Amino acid sequence: MGESLIQPNDTITLWGIIIVWASISIYLEQRYSWASKVSGAIIALIGAIVLSNTGIIPTESSVYDAIWSVIVPVAIPLLLFHVNFKKIWQESGKLLIMFFISSVGTVAGTIISFFLLKDHIPYLEKIGAIISGSYIGGGVNFAAMSAKYDTPGEMVSATVVADNLMMAVYFVILMLIPATAFFRKRFNTPHIEEVERGIGSNEEGKTLAEGFWKRKDISLKDIALSVGTAFLLVIVSFKVAEFIGQAIPSGENVSTILNILNGLLGDKYLMLTTITFIMLALFPRYFESINGSQEIGTFLIYIFFVVIGIPASIPLIINNAPLLLVFVFIIVMINMVISLTFGKLFKYNLEDVLVASNANIGGPTTAAAMAIAKGWKNLVGPILVVGTFGYIIGNYIGTLLGFWFSSMM
Template identity: 65%
Template structure:
């Protein structure tokens, strides 16, 4: 497909990604309407529109760089204030609703497969394994399941396109839910109420949260240098364990689990960061600006999420796959909000848990930040990252079961 900006126009694409992320933040902090829907959605929808009007390409090595380097750097920066002892009490509740939401993902996969689309989509067992892993953990699990079950490349591409469009739509829905009075009346909203009580100025919520702070060159160097160091060490350790510990179909479940825990880059990254922050709290608490830098990197990530959501490609290659993933997300939402209501979880907890299932911990954390739910940022990052482990095993279990069943 011909586009105005070509996939190998590296500087033009980086200029767009970084520039549109900055514009999205500006709009979010300048206008109340933008604050209500969040800069994250503005970043995502803007990229999606430009991709669909053939201004920017839907695939490029630049986007791969964001996934491979920008996101890993953002994770530790956002965790610098997340002392595990301080968030443990709050994380327990989020973990429970996250697991409930994960059950919704599995239920959605089974409903979509057996009751709707089994006869119409080839290799649906492979797609089900990929999307079960992805809608509990994230893109890491999607890639792992695609490799494990040897899914054909064209099927992987079609599923990615459908998945990205649906994620864009669902994130928009989740962003808008707290603004609807129906949900405010039906669910507890302690974090929303706290934000509204503390915000007495004329500024919008995003501008109030991201007020100007003291930041020095030393702060920037410590934040960025420490983040680079943690990522490098974490990925090196994970790679070492991944090669050291055997895994695969012919290996016992113990070693597969151990490899999944110690050999996963993102789990090792989050674990090491949390340990360092807990052991050396004074050092990390003394660094100003880490959250700001990390959040800006996450906004670049949101731009990239919207890029592959090409409507022509979906209509051409993946209409039924889009229907399938829509069923999965709808069932996830029904289970999350239904059980969450009965068990008296707050609206914010349910929204973030479902967000972390479908999009991963980074999208959930970005939403919590954009809404001003600051007490939930660290916990949802921690709980959502655990989904990387859960997603691999849920996807593997579903895939192997369907492989033998169908």
């Protein structure tokens, strides 16, 4: 694509557009019933896709990097301050099994898609390894597997675009499924029903979103304690994870156990979630006394929704490698079918199936963002913990598939 109307270094304008569009998305969701059914998250994401694909904003900028590296980490503890601590542990075990089932869907999808398209897409044995790792653990694994396999830069770039576009489309699909009567009739939906019960007593005429996010008392002290505590938790957690990551050796010449320990204890998001849980257990009254943390955290997540859609460049994928989009589409659809089928067989809640599949394809942060947007607050913590395991197993599974695929080329 050519140059955008707004340049990547015009940071104040880009920040403004992202925040204004996130605000408009929330307003529409709470003002109009059609927008409430679609959800503000999808409105934010689709708007971003339109803005980037029409050349108004660039597909890459330091602003987007800042949102990934600052806004998202701060939002996570803010959303955990008022979750039900007991339910976190109850949900984590169930979600872990569902996550592994969904990972099987990714593996099956990658194998089927590889055999269908291996004669039509160059370097597919390497791309297949990269994508399989990514669609079990998220973007962290994509970066690690790309560095591991010597794939031409243009193919990696085209794969990134196909991945981003597919993730954006799949996110929309996952957000729409809970509103579909077909799935509501066939699955238990306790988290959806809890949200609906919570707004049942509100005034007539309010949308689902407006009823859930009803006005609350909040003071300047609440805002200060919410944001200040969140930043403190992020700083401590990231520094601890960085220290442990450097202290525990990792790499090809290191034992599997040390690699796993490095991956677990050195992961900044898992450390952030763990330390936040510890603080919640030690100082429950302090966190219960803070109002507004959920609202502030959710607004930050809506900013993140806008950024998810920006890299999804449709012209770039059409011009460079349209078959790559077909490749990732097959993988994602098989993941979804296997997740929903076995979720139904094992009597899983619909919400568990959807966030587990999301954690596979997009990683724990996008899955947590989905749970936040839907009001499934007791799934936010568990899916952040469970999704992090994908960072570890994704690279191993991707490597094994890469060896197998390479032996056939």
